[in-house]
Amino acid sequence: MSELLVAGGQVLRPDLTVERADVLVDRDSGEVVAVDDPGALDGDETLDASDGLVVPGLVNAHTHVAMTLLRGYADDKELDAWLQEDIWPVEAELTGDDIEVGAELGLVEMIKSGTTALSDMYFHVDRIADAVERAGVRAVLGHTAVTVGKDDEAARADLQQSLDVAKELDGAADGRITTTFQPHSLTTVGEEYLRQFVPKARDADLSIHFHANETENEVDPIVDEHGVRPLEYADDLGLLTEDTYVAHGVHVDETEIELLAERGTGVAHCPASNMKLASGMAPVQRMRDAGVTVGIGTDGAASNNDLDAFDEVRDAAMIGKLAAADASAVPAEAVVEMVTRGSADLLGFDSGRVEAGANADLAVIDLDAPHLTPAHDLVSHLAYAVRGSDVRHTVCDGEVLMRDREVLTLDEAAVRERAEAHAQDLIDRAESGE
Numbered sequence: 001m002s003e004l005l006v007a008g009g010q011v012l013r014p015d016l017t018v019e020r021a022d023v024l025v026d027r028d029s030g031e032v033v034a035v036d037d038p039g040a041l042d043g044d045e046t047l048d049a050s051d052g053l054v055v056p057g058l059v060n061a062h063t064h065v066a067m068t069l070l071r072g073y074a075d076d077k078e079l080d081a082w083l084q085e086d087i088w089p090v091e092a093e094l095t096g097d098d099i100e101v102g103a104e105l106g107l108v109e110m111i112k113s114g115t116t117a118l119s120d121m122y123f124h125v126d127r128i129a130d131a132v133e134r135a136g137v138r139a140v141l142g143h144t145a146v147t148v149g150k151d152d153e154a155a156r157a158d159l160q161q162s163l164d165v166a167k168e169l170d171g172a173a174d175g176r177i178t179t180t181f182q183p184h185s186l187t188t189v190g191e192e193y194l195r196q197f198v199p200k201a202r203d204a205d206l207s208i209h210f211h212a213n214e215t216e217n218e219v220d221p222i223v224d225e226h227g228v229r230p231l232e233y234a235d236d237l238g239l240l241t242e243d244t245y246v247a248h249g250v251h252v253d254e255t256e257i258e259l260l261a262e263r264g265t266g267v268a269h270c271p272a273s274n275m276k277l278a279s280g281m282a283p284v285q286r287m288r289d290a291g292v293t294v295g296i297g298t299d300g301a302a303s304n305n306d307l308d309a310f311d312e313v314r315d316a317a318m319i320g321k322l323a324a325a326d327a328s329a330v331p332a333e334a335v336v337e338m339v340t341r342g343s344a345d346l347l348g349f350d351s352g353r354v355e356a357g358a359n360a361d362l363a364v365i366d367l368d369a370p371h372l373t374p375a376h377d378l379v380s381h382l383a384y385a386v387r388g389s390d391v392r393h394t395v396c397d398g399e400v401l402m403r404d405r406e407v408l409t410l411d412e413a414a415v416r417e418r419a420e421a422h423a424q425d426l427i428d429r430a431e432s433g434e
């Protein structure tokens with residue numbers, strides 16, 4: 001057995017207490033073997049956590065990782081205009097090579113900011129899977145299907161591809177990749193297609209992930225056409241189960257919150273994207289009070305504009321208070337729990353806790369910084385003061401992905417250079433075709 005010892009630091013325990021302890025990791029199984037008193041454990045290799053805090057690797061519950069190539073390309077618009085006028089025309093030009101390069105860039109950014117698992121929605125998913133395999137992180141991947149603007153044959157082919165990709169890639173990268181069936185949203189996939197394909201996904205035992213109730217423009221057409229709220233419509237389609245998690249969940253009323261809680265359907269909350277696109281404020285405290293599992297996602301880098309999950313944690317706490325008009329709403333403990341256990345539960349990974357038997361997905365935060373001084377309360381720091389750039393080491397599945405801020409699995413400089421070239425070329429192609 002080859003063992004990695006993360007030694008000399010403090011550890012965030014599952015009950016969100018902090019204690020001085022060492023963490024022993026079995027690299028073969030990729031699990032935490034023990035968390036014990038300083039000096040009590042031995043490993044073949046040591047990762048220095050002195051002046052550091054060992055936390056579960058953060059889990060990004062909703063993103064479009066390859067959209068890094070579009071970071072800063074189109075800002076300051078609301079969702080529909082942003083997608084239709086800027087993003088979709090450029091995405092139509094994306095090649096598999098572009099997507100792999102964009103995914104690598106996003107994964108470098110995530111590893112450097114302590115994220116060890118993500119849930120992604122996009123296309124050319126085989127290329128994203130290749131990048132995930134090399135990067136060493138854990139991911140839930142899927143091909144996202146859209147039927148609006150397509151003829152019947154193309155619409156069915158897109159949904160079939162979502163099913164096929166989910167079946168093919170499940171368990172890839174030695175089990176670090178799992179998959180979901182992904183209708184893009186309730187307004188971009190027609191009812192007849194959902195009625196046909198959702199049962200197929202259920203028959204194949206696939207989890208489902210889709211955008212829901214992100215903007216009012218997504219709610220009103222459903223109420224007008226079906227006479228019910230979007231999540232009631234989704235429930236009628238068989239979409240709401242424990243094996244489903246929706247992205248955003250901003251404009252949800254009390255009936256829909258109850259429905260999410262009853263069905264065990266989770267929500268990936270994306271506060272920065274919701275603010276930037278002026279989509280609205282998700283009622284996170286109300287959802288949590290009702291018993292809904294809420295995780296945290298960055299959404300893509302074109303609507304955020306970074307993939308630093310620590311930023312997202314802070315945003316979630318801030319906007320959660322504003323939405324509830326209550327400074328005690330969505331407190332530090334809640335957002336730390338949401339980005340670890342909450343998101344991991346949505347994705348179906350036994351991560352998000354530093355404990356024997358759990359996946360060895362960890363980040364070590366360097367506490368030796370002015371903005372982390374004094375250290376009255378490290379959970380408060382995780383929520384409000386830690387930045388992604390404070391992460392010293394990142395470990396996933398027992399493997400060290402970043403040591404002393406050097407990413408070991410991908411060549412950061414080469415990835416950035418390729419991404420710059422592909423992004424430029426992509427925009428040139430898109431704009432020359434206008």
Ligand SMILES: CSC[C@H]1O[C@@H](n2cnc3c(O)ncnc32)[C@H](O)[C@@H]1O
Pocket residue numbers: 064079083087088091121122123144145146184211214273299300303
């Ligand atoms: C067809 S692949 C996924 C699709 O989703 C688009 N997207 C990015 N951010 C959002 C968002 O906040 N709401 C809805 N759709 C979004 C992305 O550009 C891809 O086209």
Ligand SMILES: [Zn+2]
Pocket residue numbers: 062063064121211247299300
């Ligand atoms: Zn999204």
